[in-house]
Amino acid sequence: xxxxxxxxxxxxITRLADDRxxxxxxxxxxxxxxxxxxxxxxxxxxxxxxxAADATACQARRNWLxxxxxxxxxxxxxxxxxxxxxxxxxxxxxxxxxxxRDLYYWLAALAVGDDGRHGGWFNANQTLSRKTLERFPGxxxxxxxxxxxxxxQRPAPETLKHDEAQAELAVRAALERPGSMGLLPTxxxxxxxxxxxxxxxxxxxxxxxxxxxxxxxxxxxxxxxxNLEDVARRQAERVKEPEADRGLVTIRMENxxxxxxxxxxxxxxxxxxxxxxxxxxxxxxxRISVSRGKKKASSRLRFDLDLPGAADDDLVLDEGQLLPxxxxxxxxxxxxxxxxxSLLADKATPVPLPNHLKRTAKKLRNQFQAxxxxxxxxxxxxxxxxxxxxxxxxxxxxKAAGRGTGSDGLYREMRSGARxxxxxxxxxxxxxxxxxxxxxxxxxxxxxxxxxxxxxxxAATGDRFAILGFSSRKRDPVRVHSLKGFGENYGAAIRGRIxxxxxxxxTRMGAAIRHATGLLNGQPAGRRLxxxxxxxxxxxxDKYEGRYGIEDTRHAVQEARRTGLExxxxxxxxxxxxxxxxLFGSGGYLVIGNPAELPKxxxxxxxxxxx
Numbered sequence: 001x002x003x004x005x006x007x008x009x010x011x012x013i014t015r016l017a018d019d020r021x022x023x024x025x026x027x028x029x030x031x032x033x034x035x036x037x038x039x040x041x042x043x044x045x046x047x048x049x050x051x052a053a054d055a056t057a058c059q060a061r062r063n064w065l066x067x068x069x070x071x072x073x074x075x076x077x078x079x080x081x082x083x084x085x086x087x088x089x090x091x092x093x094x095x096x097x098x099x100x101r102d103l104y105y106w107l108a109a110l111a112v113g114d115d116g117r118h119g120g121w122f123n124a125n126q127t128l129s130r131k132t133l134e135r136f137p138g139x140x141x142x143x144x145x146x147x148x149x150x151x152x153q154r155p156a157p158e159t160l161k162h163d164e165a166q167a168e169l170a171v172r173a174a175l176e177r178p179g180s181m182g183l184l185p186t187x188x189x190x191x192x193x194x195x196x197x198x199x200x201x202x203x204x205x206x207x208x209x210x211x212x213x214x215x216x217x218x219x220x221x222x223x224x225x226x227n228l229e230d231v232a233r234r235q236a237e238r239v240k241e242p243e244a245d246r247g248l249v250t251i252r253m254e255n256x257x258x259x260x261x262x263x264x265x266x267x268x269x270x271x272x273x274x275x276x277x278x279x280x281x282x283x284x285x286x287r288i289s290v291s292r293g294k295k296k297a298s299s300r301l302r303f304d305l306d307l308p309g310a311a312d313d314d315l316v317l318d319e320g321q322l323l324p325x326x327x328x329x330x331x332x333x334x335x336x337x338x339x340x341x342s343l344l345a346d347k348a349t350p351v352p353l354p355n356h357l358k359r360t361a362k363k364l365r366n367q368f369q370a371x372x373x374x375x376x377x378x379x380x381x382x383x384x385x386x387x388x389x390x391x392x393x394x395x396x397x398x399k400a401a402g403r404g405t406g407s408d409g410l411y412r413e414m415r416s417g418a419r420x421x422x423x424x425x426x427x428x429x430x431x432x433x434x435x436x437x438x439x440x441x442x443x444x445x446x447x448x449x450x451x452x453x454x455x456x457x458x459a460a461t462g463d464r465f466a467i468l469g470f471s472s473r474k475r476d477p478v479r480v481h482s483l484k485g486f487g488e489n490y491g492a493a494i495r496g497r498i499x500x501x502x503x504x505x506x507t508r509m510g511a512a513i514r515h516a517t518g519l520l521n522g523q524p525a526g527r528r529l530x531x532x533x534x535x536x537x538x539x540x541x542d543k544y545e546g547r548y549g550i551e552d553t554r555h556a557v558q559e560a561r562r563t564g565l566e567x568x569x570x571x572x573x574x575x576x577x578x579x580x581x582x583l584f585g586s587g588g589y590l591v592i593g594n595p596a597e598l599p600k601x602x603x604x605x606x607x608x609x610x611x
Contacts, residue, residue, distance in 0.1 A: 016065055019153075025092030026100040028052055035108055036578060039085065042136065044112045046582040047328075047550055053078060053086035056203060060192050061155075061164065075193045078107040079202035080114050083546040086202075093195050094149050102142050103195060109139055114198060121200035122174065122184040128198070129178035146196055147175050154192050163187040314343035314481060323514045325475065328551035338511040339476040345483075348500045350492030353456065357449060357599070361456040364603050368460040371607060372419070384411030421610055422464040422486065422525035425454060426516045427501075428534035429469040429481065434503040437595045443535050443572065444503050449599040450533065451483065451498045457603035459490040463610070464523060467494075470512040471504030474542045478511040479504060486523060509538040510552035513567070517560040529609060530560060532569045533602070535595075537579060554583045568609060572598060 028035075032050055040046055055074040062072040076088035087107055091100040113131050133140050151172060157165040166185040171194060174181045184191075190200070318341065325337040353361055379388050391410050427450075433443040451467060458465045469481035481501065484494045513532065520528045538549035560567045569584045572595040580589040590605060592598050 013065070013068055014071065018071060020092040021095045021100075022092050024095050024097040024100060025090050026097055026104065027090045028087055028104070031101060031104050033577065035087075035104055038105060039108045039112065040581075042109055042112045044085070044108070047547055047554070048080070049084045049578050050108075051084045051086050052089035053199075054203065056199070056201075058193055059190050061160070061189050077193060077195065077197075077199040078111065079199035080111045081202065085111050088195075091195070093153070096149075099146060099149050103146055106139065106143060106146060106196065107198075109136060110196075110198060120184075121197075122170075122181070125194070125197035126174050126178045126181065129196075133178065143196075150194075150196060151175065161188070164189060164191070167191045315346040317342040317344055317482070320477060321515065323511050325510060326552040326555035328548060328555075333555075337475055338478050338508065340480055340511060340515045341477040343479055343481050345481070345497045345500050348493075348496035350496045351499050352492060353452060353495060354449075357452055357456075360600060361453055364453060364457045365460040368457045368603070368607065371461045371610070379412045380409035381411045381413050382408050384413035386412060388412040419461065419463055419610070420526040421529070422520060422523040422527075423458065423529040423531060423606070423610075424466045424468065424486075424516050424520045425451070425531045425533060426512055427451060427467065427469045427483075428507055428509075428532075428536075429471045429501055429504045430507040430536070430539075431471075431503050431505060432507075432536050437572075441596065443595060444501065446572075446595050446598045447533065447535075448498060448501055450602045451501075452495065453599050454602050454606065455484065455490050455494065455498070457606065464525065466519065467498070468512075468516060468519075469501055469504075470508075470515075471506060472508035472511065472540055473505040474540060475508065475511070475544070478508050478515075480512065480515055486519075506540040506544075507534065507536065507538050507549075508540045508544055509534070509549070510556040513553065513556040513560060517556070517563060517565060520565055521563050527610075528565050529606075530565050530567045531606070532567065534569065534571050534573070536571075536573045550579060550583065557583055557588075566609075570598075570602060570605065 028050070036050055039048075039050065053076050055076045058073060058075040060072075076090075078085075078087045080086065085108065087104060091103050093103065094100050109132050110125075110128050113128055113135070129143070133143060154172065155168065157168045157172075160168055163185065164187045167187040168191055170181050170184055171191050175194070175196065320339040320341045322336040323338045323340055324333040324335050326332075327334055380391060381388075388409075388411055391412075395407060395410060427447055429444070429447075433447060436442050437446065455465075455467065464486050465484070466486045467483040469483055470479060472478040481497075481504075483497045483501070484490060488494065509532070513530070516530055520530055538553045539545050540549065544552070557567050567584060567588060569580060569589040570592065571580065571589065572592050574591070574593060576589065576591040580591070583589070592601055
């Protein structure tokens with residue numbers, strides 16, 4: 001009975017204290033795609049991605065209902081950092097959905113001009129608002145509607161203490177007339193949050209935070225896994241692993257801190273069976289402390305890193321090739337920064353085409369044979385299948401007329417036509433390809449089938465092509481697996497190499513593209529196509545994460561285009577539309593929503609690109 005009364009009371013007081021308009025709320029996922037286009041169309045940084053902002057602590061004065069219900073301690077505001085534009089996951093400030101949607105677009109426009117060099121929060125947001133309205137005067141009616149709706153929600157100055165009332169009046173004047181106010185009057189408490197402005201003190205992001213080292217013991221295999229798709233990126237810190245079997249008895253009970261504060265004790269990961277509970281805790285924490293443990297975890301919120309053993313690795317063909325890498329912060333190439341090593345699956349045995357692909361492969365071969373030019377007569381040959389009558393008659397006529405002509409080129413020969421085209425397919429073989437797309441297939445399985453059908457199709461056209469796979473573990477080495485070279489004929493041996501591909505390490509895509517560019521530029525073809533097949537963003541264990549990896553890959557793609565290549569990316573990452581336009585341009589990529597369709601769609605995409 002007490003629990004029922006407590007639950008009813010909690011629902012009642014929460015509903016009364018919550019001043020949000022959830023019925024009119026607009027979620028970021030509903031407007032994220034048009035908002036991406038809008039932000040870039042206004043001149044926003046193409047390398048930034050729009051992501052959900054984390055709720056941060058709010059020290060403003062709360063009313064008595066909020067204090068009783070425990071609400072109002074956190075607020076979601078917008079801010080911009082080096083890797084992303086962070087907007088609230090849901091905006092429900094206003095009672096009209098149109099106003100909530102307008103606020104998303106206003107914040108995106110405001111962030112276009114933010115370079116982090118405007119001074120303090122109060123003056124910076126006034127400057128940004130004024131410049132945004134001057135640059136885009138069409139936004140002024142939208143801004144004025146938002147200001148009037150927000151001013152009606154703000155606390156009345158007469159209900160506040162004198163110092164807080166002065167600060168509130170200054171904020172109101174700054175909203176109505178951006179740039180009209182100087183310093184914000186000092187008050188004991190900060191003013192009520194301003195959702196029309198960027199965050200006064202955004203959390204620091206760790207662009208240089210390294211990904212966790214792989215668990216080489218393999219003891220975490222089989223753990224339950226889940227990705228928090230709708231949760232903003234959390235702040236994190238590295239800590240030492242707690243001492244085993246110490247437990248809470250090693251500290252005094254009166255010193256136990258809150259859930260949000262880290263205590264270096266053994267939590268007993270093997271005893272935690274409830275993945276939903278772990279997910280709920282991750283959503284609540286502002287900062288997550290992580291350490292590398294050796295015990296088996298019964299549940300995880302990310303995938304395990306299971307690396308291949310050295311004994312099963314491919315044969316290293318050379319000592320490596322040094323390549324540069326683009327540092328977007330310094331805006332310069334770092335020479336000899338990455339080392340490429342070429343590998344070959346020397347233990348791969350020749351295999352026939354898998355049975356489940358034979359029917360599709362036959363259909364594709366028939367379709368692709370139509371792309372090959374028909375057999376034509378090559379005339380004026382010194383030797384050939386038969387005499388070229390036209391050439392012989394001209395020779396006899398010229399000789400009778402007394403004109404001296406040579407007797408070369410009197411034959412003709414029937415030959416197959418050839419397209420002046422070369423293609424290199426670069427396949428991502430990183431750890432993420434070990435994830436499952438359904439109950440029967442992993443990503444690596446659909447990539448393998450795609451390579452089989454791609455090779456079968458191109459073999460029917462007679463086009464010169466090569467296939468490489470790549471993965472990396474930091475900048476040395478970047479591993480490039482040779483599956484088929486330009487000078488090799490496609491057959492059972494090539495299929496054997498494709499058959500044994502397996503997930504590798506990480507995705508240093510820029511270095512792989514530069515290596516592939518060098519190989520493809522060595523081909524004597526009038527048209528050279530570079531196809532990149534991947535399942536996610538560029539990433540690696542070191543600083544090659546987030547914006548750094550994105551910008552290096554973009555620079556590598558631009559280098560390839562300047563040499564005359566045609567780079568094109570095919571991805572099964574459903575979030576690819578967020579970052580691929582910045583990397584490859586609006587027409588330089590394709591997102592395949594259903595990974596299972598990749599094997600059939602990849603060859604047909606090649607046919608369309610080379611038609």
